Amino acid sequence: MRPIPYGRQQIAPADLEAVMQTLQSDFLTQGPKVEEFEKKFAEYIGCKYAVAVANGTAALHLCTLALGVNQDSRVITTPITFAASANCVLYAGGQVHFADIDPETALLDLEKVRVLLESKPKGYFSGLIPVDFAGYPLDLEAYRQLADEYGLWIIEDACHAPGGYFVDSAGVKQNCGNGNYADLAIFSFHPVKHIATGEGGMITTNNPELYQKLLLLRTHGITKNPELLHENHGGWYYEMQALGYNYRMPDMLCALGISQLDRADAGLHARQAIARRYDAAFAPEKKIKILNPLAYASGKTPAHIFHAYHLYIILVQYRKELYDYLRENEILTQVHYIPVPSMPYYKELGWQKGDFPLAENYYAHCLSLPMFPSLTEEDQQYVIDKILAWVQRQTN
Ligand SMILES: *Cc1c(COP(=O)(O)O)cnc(C)c1O
Numbered sequence: 001m002r003p004i005p006y007g008r009q010q011i012a013p014a015d016l017e018a019v020m021q022t023l024q025s026d027f028l029t030q031g032p033k034v035e036e037f038e039k040k041f042a043e044y045i046g047c048k049y050a051v052a053v054a055n056g057t058a059a060l061h062l063c064t065l066a067l068g069v070n071q072d073s074r075v076i077t078t079p080i081t082f083a084a085s086a087n088c089v090l091y092a093g094g095q096v097h098f099a100d101i102d103p104e105t106a107l108l109d110l111e112k113v114r115v116l117l118e119s120k121p122k123g124y125f126s127g128l129i130p131v132d133f134a135g136y137p138l139d140l141e142a143y144r145q146l147a148d149e150y151g152l153w154i155i156e157d158a159c160h161a162p163g164g165y166f167v168d169s170a171g172v173k174q175n176c177g178n179g180n181y182a183d184l185a186i187f188s189f190h191p192v193k194h195i196a197t198g199e200g201g202m203i204t205t206n207n208p209e210l211y212q213k214l215l216l217l218r219t220h221g222i223t224k225n226p227e228l229l230h231e232n233h234g235g236w237y238y239e240m241q242a243l244g245y246n247y248r249m250p251d252m253l254c255a256l257g258i259s260q261l262d263r264a265d266a267g268l269h270a271r272q273a274i275a276r277r278y279d280a281a282f283a284p285e286k287k288i289k290i291l292n293p294l295a296y297a298s299g300k301t302p303a304h305i306f307h308a309y310h311l312y313i314i315l316v317q318y319r320k321e322l323y324d325y326l327r328e329n330e331i332l333t334q335v336h337y338i339p340v341p342s343m344p345y346y347k348e349l350g351w352q353k354g355d356f357p358l359a360e361n362y363y364a365h366c367l368s369l370p371m372f373p374s375l376t377e378e379d380q381q382y383v384i385d386k387i388l389a390w391v392q393r394q395t396n
Pocket of ligand 1: 055056057058081082084085131157159160187188189190199200201
């Protein structure tokens with residue numbers, strides 16, 4: 001199907017059926033599908049608690065509120081992410097700081113974070129928001145060690161990585177977002193993500209106190225739970241105990257999420273197969289650098305990583321020319337991401353060109369190729385052929 005986008009959702013007959021059933025039920029906002037989706041998602045990720053919310057950005061906002069971010073908070077995130085990973089700190093009144101990326105993975109570089117932490121007195125920073133960028137899992141065990149040295153919390157932005165995992169030093173498989181090392185993790189169900197519900201998001205955690213706070217903040221700070229009430233005037237009685245928001249995910253979208261979750265593993269394997277074909281096609285081509293080639297396709301990527309492949313990214317010298325050429329050929333690639341601190345809004349906050357040279361250099365060359373489970377082998381071959389034909393025409 002042309003044009004070929006970089007990402008596309010897949011809606012199956014079972015999804016339509018699930019949404020129809022919920023539309024005909026008594027619940028459009030908070031109904032039984034919300035809890036069912038939360039339970040199934042928590043099982044899939046392997047964590048204790050999951051809280052469904054309006055979208056990934058709302059998830060990030062609630063996480064910063066639950067962790068008590070305020071005007072005294074300084075939080076470190078990566079320049080190569082979607083703006084929301086940084087904005088959520090500002091929503092809660094805190095300050096955002098960035099550390100540069102590891103050019104090999106394009107993930108926030110833990111050593112750069114360490115240097116930044118060491119440059120200030122202990123207690124200066126309060127938290128970290130690293131991102132499993134493109135679906136490549138963070139080494140959260142190492143992050144936790146550093147965070148503990150400095151008394152920091154961690155929000156893992158796992159929007160790109162449901163189903164991804166790393167194996168920790170004890171040999172235990174740690175799914176992205178499972179809450180064993182990070183305090184909180186967040187996911188998005190935007191149509192380009194693994195699980196698509198239109199708008200939708202999820203927060204995962206193993207921390208019961210944070211879980212209770214998130215439930216409260218998701219619905220206006222209001223609770224009806226008899227165990228939490230200060231007083232109780234009768235069956236109608238509720239209390240607003242915190243300044244919360246309406247960040248609920250509707251029942252019908254949770255029904256869609258449940259149906260999509262049933263196919264999540266199939267989608268992951270399709271993504272892996274697509275990545276393997278790209279890797280094989282581009283590995284011999286010196287003018288293409290593959291970001292994070294598959295573990296078993298190269299000796300470089302550690303074998304204890306399972307890449308969830310939200311994005312398949314290559315780096316080329318003449319990126320704009322390749323982007324335009326592919327567009328003329330009905331292949332709609334994308335660039336992930338323009339460094340957040342280079343946005344006009346963040347520049348006004350004091351960030352300057354040259355602050356994060358590795359992120360800027362990455363941005364100058366990166367290109368996200370079509371990567372979604374319903375991409376046919378034929379369409380993928382067309383993409384590969386066009387890219388190779390273009391690259392081979394370059395003289396230097
Ligand atoms: C998609 C995304 C978000 C925001 O999710 P929405 O559901 O669109 O609000 C946040 N962080 C990252 C890394 C994302 O990719």
